[in-house]
Amino acid sequence: QVTLKESGPVLVKPTETLTLTCTVSGFSLSNARMGVSWIRQPPGKALEWLAHIFSNDEKSYSTSLKSRLTISKDTSKSQVVLTMTNMDPVDTATYYCARIAAAGDWFDPWGQGTLVTVSS
Amino acid sequence: DIQMTQSPSSVSASVGDRVTITCRASQGISSWLAWYQQKPGKAPKLLIYAASSLQSGVPSRFSGSGSGTDFTLTISSLQPEDFATYYCQQANTLITFGGGTKVEIK
Numbered sequence: 001q002v003t004l005k006e007s008g009p010v011l012v013k014p015t016e017t018l019t020l021t022c023t024v025s026g027f028s029l030s031n032a033r034m035g036v037s038w039i040r041q042p043p044g045k046a047l048e049w050l051a052h053i054f055s056n057d058e059k060s061y062s063t064s065l066k067s068r069l070t071i072s073k074d075t076s077k078s079q080v081v082l083t084m085t086n087m088d089p090v091d092t093a094t095y096y097c098a099r100i101a102a103a104g105d106w107f108d109p110w111g112q113g114t115l116v117t118v119s120s
Numbered sequence: 121d122i123q124m125t126q127s128p129s130s131v132s133a134s135v136g137d138r139v140t141i142t143c144r145a146s147q148g149i150s151s152w153l154a155w156y157q158q159k160p161g162k163a164p165k166l167l168i169y170a171a172s173s174l175q176s177g178v179p180s181r182f183s184g185s186g187s188g189t190d191f192t193l194t195i196s197s198l199q200p201e202d203f204a205t206y207y208c209q210q211a212n213t214l215i216t217f218g219g220g221t222k223v224e225i226k
Contacts, residue, residue, distance in 0.1 A: 037215070047156075047164065047207055049215035060214060063121050096163055104170060105211035106154040110163035 002026035004036070004097050004111035011117050012087050018116060022080040022097030029075045030055055035100035036080040037107060038071065040093040048093075052100055053080060089118045122146050122210050126218035132226040139195040141221045143208035148188045152212040155184055155193045158220075159204045167206075168193065198223070 008020035022036055029036070037052035051061045051071040061069050070083045080097060094115045098107035123146040133139050143153065151171040156164035166175045168184035171191055181196040195202055203225055208218040 039217075046219045047209075047217040049209075049217065052215070063214065098163075101169065104152065104154075105215060106166055106169040106209070107156075107164070108166040108175065110165075113163055 002109055006097050006111045006114040013120050014088055016087050018084040018087050020082045020095055024078045029073050033102045037098050037100055038082045039096045042093040087118045092118045122213050122216050124208055124210055124216050124218040126208055126221050130222040132224050133198050134226045135198055137198045139198055141193045141206055143191045143218050145189045145210055149210045149212035151187050152210055153191050154209045156207045157204045
């Protein structure tokens with residue numbers, strides 16, 4: 001059974017750096033064409049893709065957030081880490097990680113999500 | 121960036137109704153489109169990929185069509201468990217989601 005679980009702080013202060021970890025099970029981050037994405041959703045709003053990383057270490061970032069994001073993976077720990085710098089209250093959202101399908105950049109399954117609030 | 125525009129933003133329907141949601145891309149995306157269902161407090165669930173392929177385990181009342189810039193998600197006979205918000209997502213160039221369509225009880 002494939003599962004993903006997000007972990008990280010529930011509260012960060014403005015200007016701080018957010019670090020989120022996605023721990024996966026049921027598949028290996030070293031398998032060919034295997035990838036994980038981060039997606040967020042502000043309360044009551046739509047989904048927003050942030051970044052993804054593949055088994056060959058290929059990475060892509062949202063155009064609007066690229067300067068603030070870094071994605072990396074630790075295959076031995078089955079973890080994908082996202083850092084977002086200079087956090088602002090508008091970054092308050094539920095952050096999800098999701099597996100990228102082998103045949104196309106669709107997301108299945110998703111983690112349960114973790115709510116991050118940015119406030120002083 | 122490719123913009124994805126969903127319509128309507130919300131729809132009121134009754135059990136048994138046929139519901140159609142549309143998604144328009146700002147430029148051609150071939151068939152690189154997926155549809156998701158999201159219920160309150162839950163993560164999205166993949167319904168349709170490659171514009172018209174039904175994800176394993178998804179009921180056959182869900183179907184997708186379209187290519188290029190115009191796509192539709194159809195629920196042939198709405199069931200109580202289908203009241204949710206639906207999102208389209210393009211995967212032609214990076215990733216973009218639509219703004220969502222909330223299917224509400226009439």
